Amino acid sequence: DLQMTQSPSSLSASVGDRIAITCRASQNINSCLNWYQHMPGKAPKVLIYAASTLQSGIPSRFNGSGSGTDFILTIRNLQPEDFATYYCQQTCNLPWTFGQGTKVEMK
Amino acid sequence: EVQLVESGGGLVQPGGSLRLSCAASGFTFSNYWMSWVRQAPGKGLEWVANIKPDESDKFYVDSVKGRFTISRDNAKNSLYLQMNSLRAEDTALYYCARVDYRNRWYQSYWGQGILVTVSS
Numbered sequence: 001d002l003q004m005t006q007s008p009s010s011l012s013a014s015v016g017d018r019i020a021i022t023c024r025a026s027q028n029i030n031s032c033l034n035w036y037q038h039m040p041g042k043a044p045k046v047l048i049y050a051a052s053t054l055q056s057g058i059p060s061r062f063n064g065s066g067s068g069t070d071f072i073l074t075i076r077n078l079q080p081e082d083f084a085t086y087y088c089q090q091t092c093n094l095p096w097t098f099g100q101g102t103k104v105e106m107k
Numbered sequence: 108e109v110q111l112v113e114s115g116g117g118l119v120q121p122g123g124s125l126r127l128s129c130a131a132s133g134f135t136f137s138n139y140w141m142s143w144v145r146q147a148p149g150k151g152l153e154w155v156a157n158i159k160p161d162e163s164d165k166f167y168v169d170s171v172k173g174r175f176t177i178s179r180d181n182a183k184n185s186l187y188l189q190m191n192s193l194r195a196e197d198t199a200l201y202y203c204a205r206v207d208y209r210n211r212w213y214q215s216y217w218g219q220g221i222l223v224t225v226s227s
Contacts, residue, residue, distance in 0.1 A: 031210075031211060032211050032212070033211075034211070034213040034214070036152070036214075038152070041219075042219065043111075043202065043216075043217040043219050043220070044144075044152065044202065044204075044214075044217045045217070046213055046214060046215055049207075049209065049211060049213035049215075050209065050210045050211040050213070051211075053209070053210075055215070087151060087152055089152075089154075089213075089214075091211060091212035091213060094166050095154055095166075095167075095168045095169070096154040096157075096212075097154065098151055098152045098153065098154070099151070100151050101152070
């Protein structure tokens with residue numbers, strides 16, 4: 001199975017900060033990479049699909065980049081509602097696989 | 108507004124069975140692939156299964172093959188997951204999700220999840 005590795009596993013940040021989360025695939029997945037936000041007790045929400053396309057309704061402070069094996073989710077001007085866990089996911093090959101998650105906590 | 112509402116979870120003994128349902132509304136259900144995804148306690152997300160709109164294709168993660176069956180009823184706008192021979196490691200919050208394709212596949216809408224606990 002294709003392995004997805006996120007880093008860091010957790011990070012502490014403040015409102016207004018710019019943060020970056022990386023995701024590395026164990027083989028080339030072109031742009032078959034999605035980013036999701038998940039808060040406890042809530043439905044996961046897609047932020048970015050196809051590596052860099054912002055889902056409708058998602059604020060422009062979220063940005064996705066990368067191709068091949070290395071991808072980055074950047075959140076600028078972090079807002080209180082952004083403290084959550086973020087997952088990358090590849091949908092190039094079955095089984096679809098997620099990274100282990102990055103928990104963004106308030107400093 | 109797209110809504111996905113899971114039901115049918117609960118406590119079941121190892122080796123037992125459970126059938127999850129997902130009621131869909133706010134979109135033309137019969138046009139979309141659908142997924143089940145789960146999250147074990149303290150763990151990350153794990154894709155479980157996908158089903159094509161006409162049920163002609165179904166895909167599963169290896170750990171549930173032969174035990175779980177994904178199905179749908181387009182007339183009832185409903186998705187199902189029949190889970191047999193349940194194990195402790197199947198304990199998780201189970202989400203149904205709509206699958207979209209715009210150059211790449213992604214899960215565009217998710218339900219709130221339903222808890223399945225496998226324990227004696």
